[in-house]
Amino acid sequence: MYAVVAVFNLDTAWNEEQQCTVDEQLIPTTREVPGFISGYWMSDPAEPRTHVLTIWDTEEQARAFIDFVQGRRPEAEKAGVSFESMTAVEVIGEAHR
Numbered sequence: 001m002y003a004v005v006a007v008f009n010l011d012t013a014w015n016e017e018q019q020c021t022v023d024e025q026l027i028p029t030t031r032e033v034p035g036f037i038s039g040y041w042m043s044d045p046a047e048p049r050t051h052v053l054t055i056w057d058t059e060e061q062a063r064a065f066i067d068f069v070q071g072r073r074p075e076a077e078k079a080g081v082s083f084e085s086m087t088a089v090e091v092i093g094e095a096h097r
Contacts, residue, residue: 001037001091002062006052006069011080021079030054033068035061049084055091062088 010018022041030039039054056062066086073083 002056002059002088003091004052004054004056004062004065004086004088006086007084008050008052008076009082009084010048010050018079018081030065033061033065036065056088059088059090 027039027041030036035057037055037057039052042051042053043049044051054062054065056065066088069086070083076083
């Protein structure tokens with residue numbers, strides 16, 4: 001199992017539009033990508049930043065998702081989203097309540 005860990009910077013002037021994009025486009029689209037297991041989109045209220053954690057069946061699927069997101073970079077930048085970091089890492093443990 002692999003995770004994609006990403007941090008994006010946001011232009012706060014676009015805040016409402018960005019949330020609609022997450023809810024109406026990003027989450028539904030991500031669910032349809034082969035190998036997707038789960039995902040979390042998190043907001044930092046103290047900073048104009050969002051953190052995204054997605055879980056994938058394989059490393060190849062995680063890296064393909066990174067390529068997919070990178071391919072949408074020009075569109076994201078027009079909406080006030082810039083990429084700070086994005087990496088695929090192996091999940092070596094997990095815990096649930």
